[in-house]
Amino acid sequence: MDKSSDQLREVHVPHHLAGVFSSHFGANQNVRIFRAPGRVNIIGEHTDYNDGFVLPAAIDLYTWAAIAPRSDRLLSIFSENFGESAEIDLDERFPKSRDHWTDYVRGVAIMLQKAGVPLPGASLAIYSSVPLGSGLSSSAALEVSVASALLAVSGHTLPLPEVARICQRAENEFVGARVGIMDQIASCVGASDKAILLDCRSLNYELLPMPAGVTMVICNTMVKHEHSGGEYNDRRAQCEEGVCNLKKYYPQIRALRDVTLAQLEAHRTDLPELIYRRCHHVVSENERVLQTVVAWHKGDWAQIGKLMAESHVSLKRDYEVSSRELDLLVEAAAGRSGLIGARMTGGGFGGCTINLVNNASVAGFTDAVREAYKNALGIDAEIYVTTAGAGVSEVHGNA
Ligand code: ADP
Ligand code: MG
Numbered sequence: 001m002d003k004s005s006d007q008l009r010e011v012h013v014p015h016h017l018a019g020v021f022s023s024h025f026g027a028n029q030n031v032r033i034f035r036a037p038g039r040v041n042i043i044g045e046h047t048d049y050n051d052g053f054v055l056p057a058a059i060d061l062y063t064w065a066a067i068a069p070r071s072d073r074l075l076s077i078f079s080e081n082f083g084e085s086a087e088i089d090l091d092e093r094f095p096k097s098r099d100h101w102t103d104y105v106r107g108v109a110i111m112l113q114k115a116g117v118p119l120p121g122a123s124l125a126i127y128s129s130v131p132l133g134s135g136l137s138s139s140a141a142l143e144v145s146v147a148s149a150l151l152a153v154s155g156h157t158l159p160l161p162e163v164a165r166i167c168q169r170a171e172n173e174f175v176g177a178r179v180g181i182m183d184q185i186a187s188c189v190g191a192s193d194k195a196i197l198l199d200c201r202s203l204n205y206e207l208l209p210m211p212a213g214v215t216m217v218i219c220n221t222m223v224k225h226e227h228s229g230g231e232y233n234d235r236r237a238q239c240e241e242g243v244c245n246l247k248k249y250y251p252q253i254r255a256l257r258d259v260t261l262a263q264l265e266a267h268r269t270d271l272p273e274l275i276y277r278r279c280h281h282v283v284s285e286n287e288r289v290l291q292t293v294v295a296w297h298k299g300d301w302a303q304i305g306k307l308m309a310e311s312h313v314s315l316k317r318d319y320e321v322s323s324r325e326l327d328l329l330v331e332a333a334a335g336r337s338g339l340i341g342a343r344m345t346g347g348g349f350g351g352c353t354i355n356l357v358n359n360a361s362v363a364g365f366t367d368a369v370r371e372a373y374k375n376a377l378g379i380d381a382e383i384y385v386t387t388a389g390a391g392v393s394e395v396h397g398n399a
Contacts, residue, residue, distance in 0.1 A: 010129055013064055014395050017080070017127050021066040024078045024085070025123040029068040032152055036144035036392040037062050038130035038137045039186035040218055040354050041345045042195055043311050044289040046319060048180025050239055051201040051255035052286040055208075055293070056182055057216065058190020060389035063128035063141035067149035070121035077105055080127040090119055097174055104139055107174030108147045111166045117156045124149060131382065133224050135346025139175075140183035143167035144392050152394070160188040160391070161203045177229060178236050190391040197293055201257060208296055210388050214340060215362050217355040219333070219369055220382040221325035224350040232347050235278065235319065242279040245271050256282040281318035285311060301340045304356070308341030321348030325377065329353045332372035337361050 014033050021031050037058035044054030070076065075088040079101060086102045088095075088109065095110060097103045105124070113119055124146065130138040147163050158166070164184035171177050171184075181200055190196060194207040210216075239256055246253055249267055253259055256279055264283050268276050288307045295303040312330050316322040326344040330353055333342035338361020345354040357365050366383045373381045 010060070010062065013062075013127060013129070014066075017064050017066045017125055020078065020080055020127070021068070021123070021125040024125060025068065025076065029123075031066050031068045032149065033064055033066045033395050034145045034148040034152065034392065035062045035064045035395045036141045036148065036187045037190055037389040038141045039183055039190065040136060040216060040352070040386065041182065042216075042354060042356070043285075043292050043308060043343070044182075045285060045311060045315055045343075045345070046235060046239075046321070046347075047257070047282055047286050047289065048182040048198075048200040049178065049236055050282045050286070051257040052282065053257075053289040054182045054198050054200060055195055055289050056186040056198070057195040057210065057388040058186050058391055059130075059136065059216070059218070059384070059386040061128075061130040061136065061141075061384065061386065062389065063126065063130060063138065063145045064395070065142075065145040065149040066125040067122050067153055069153045070123055072121045074121045075105065075109060075124060076122075077102065077124045077126065080125065081132060090121060095174075097176060101142075103175045104142050104170065105146050107170030108143050108167060109150060110174055111169045112147060112150055112154075114169075115158070115162070115166055117151065117154050117158070119150055119154050122150065122153050131220060131384075134220050135348075135351025136218065136384075137183040137187065137346070139171060139177075139179075140167060140187045143170055144184060144187040148392050148394070161185065163392075164188045164203075178233050186391075188391050190389055192390050193388050195296075195388060197289075201255070208293070211299070211301075213359050214301070215357050215359050216386045216388070217357045217362060217366060218345070218384040218386055219329045219353045219355060219373070220384070221323070221329060221350050221352065221373075222379050222381060223323065223325045225323060227349065231321065231349060235321065238275055238278040239282060242271065242275045242282075245275065246279070257286060259283050261287065277318040277320075281314045284314055284318075301356070305339070305341035308343040308354075308356070312343035315344055315348060319348075323348065323350055325350060325379075326353060328376050329369065329373055329381065332369045332376070333365070336365050336368055338365055 340356035
């Protein structure tokens with residue numbers, strides 16, 4: 001069973017969530033509901049925090065946040081996914097992260113207040129159809145839906161790139177994950193049937209139409225390795241070390257985005273071997289994003305498939321963020337009828353692969369990949385047959 005039938009039922013979520021809200025916080029309140037999508041990255045992995053280019057799309061899996069104001073100074077929250085309630089005191093003087101899901105909500109509230117948005121107390125009910133912790137950015141979907149809901153009850157509006165920055169700050173500075181800006185921007189500005197070419201330095205972006213004949217099939221390894229957070233922060237530090245070294249020869253560079261492959265090769269032996277390989281992934285991946293966009297405009301899907309394959313190999317060999325499970329899912333996809341391209345997506349060490357597949361072949365493709373993965377590892381992969389979804393918006397109770 002793939003997940004597309006579950007996705008159809010998503011139209012009922014706002015109504016369901018309004019009911020959950022009433023049973024937790026009482027009926028007859030002025031409840032508003034906000035919905036923000038998860039995202040899948042088509043290409044451009046680990047380039048966002050190097051000021052580079054990425055090509056994600058928002059997906060039609062979402063987090064919903066139902067909200068109504070309160071007269072006290074609490075954020076009272078219920079997460080349907082965890083079946084758990086929690087309270088946050090908006091006036092707490094020295095809030096600390098607790099390694100708990102509420103950190104994301106508290107972090108967003110803190111960063112909104114730091115940005116000059118005065119928040120009233122509020123009750124919030126949250127539900128997500130984005131799988132949690134699978135590399136499809138349930139964290140950004142949670143942050144962006146909650147930020148939009150809190151802005152609404154405070155009567156403020158902010159431009160979407162600013163909302164994305166505030167959410168990123170919440171995750172960087174409060175939760176403690178040094179994520180780049182891609183996830184939050186995709187959740188804010190995604191559009192139906194569009195991929196997003198984002199320049200992570202300027203935050204300028206361009207929406208590229210997804211071709212009608214191509215489906216994004218996301219395969220979940222169902223595995224997340226424990227050390228992924230630490231490894232992610234290590235990769236960031238290694239990129240910074242690379243910039244620091246290369247600055248001796250190219251003082252104008254500010255990030256790996258500013259380095260060309262020729263410049264990197266010219267100083268290959270001046271860098272520690274590990275740092276060279278990390279830089280090689282980022283510099284070549286950034287180039288691959290730009291090449292993908294050229295191919296996209298030409299409709300050259302064979303070239304896009306080739307670039308996705310190269311991206312996976314680079315992430316595996318040079319950046320060392322793949323895993324046996326991710327490699328198996330990519331191998332299980334290779335050569336299948338209808339496949340355009342396959343690679344790991346997201347930070348790595350488990351999570352998901354993205355597969356671009358011709359529409360007519362999707363059913364056969366998902367069956368074959370699921371079976372191959374089950375035979376290899378005995379694990380049932382979840383498969384999400386997605387389209388590019390809309391960015392954050394308010395939805396209505398009976399939508
Ligand atoms: P990803 O963003 O790839 O899904 P992360 O580890 O970055 O993985 O974020 C997942 C975490 O975000 C969850 O473990 C939980 O703490 C929080 N989270 C996401 N969605 C929800 C939700 N609906 N309710 C409560 N917490 C959530
Ligand atoms: Mg995340």
